[in-house]
Amino acid sequence: MSTPAPEERLIGTAADVGHLVREVRVQQGLTQPELAAASGTGVRFIVDLERGKPTVRLGLTLRVLWMLGIRLRAED
Amino acid sequence: MSTPAPEERLIGTAADVGHLVREVRVQQGLTQPELAAASGTGVRFIVDLERGKPTVRLGLTLRVLWMLGIRLRAED
């Protein structure tokens, strides 16, 4: 299976993260409350995250990403 | 140039992020205060980040990563 990553993007800002989360969530037909519940957090957090708020917490963010099936890779 | 990424890792938790930051920082011969200054934050944050504290802020984290030359890619 030599197919490259289905979809890959560079993540540099909280806005990048937020936009991606929203996109994938909608793509998967999930509502914000559903995603919140699935990630063990609240709607408040999801709204802020998708809005690209830079002060949201890293741990929760990573959990949401994981839940959505988004895999982060770090390259240096 | 078909060489794969020089070094690539999966990021799933705040601990993953923290360990990577420390590793790259040390590799580059930077002290925590130097990295803090370069990222426009404080030592307190760098210590917490490297410790893998899940509640550190996303925006600052991404800034530190960027500063270290670490590029995040999201794949879904």
Next chain:
DNA sequence: AGGGAAATTGCCCGATCGGGACATTTCTTC
């Protein structure tokens, strides 16, 4: 062992996160 540098921790405190509830706005469908 000793010394110096670097890292970590304790503390203070202003700022604000985020869970939850509810109101309001926006979006979608008919």
Next chain:
DNA sequence: GAAGAAATGTCCCGATCGGGCAATTTCCCT
């Protein structure tokens, strides 16, 4: 336009982030 679903805003409030500073601990080298 009307209705319903989804998203966003407002508010409350306990918890705590993180900048800054000093004390303490750890690490590294001779």
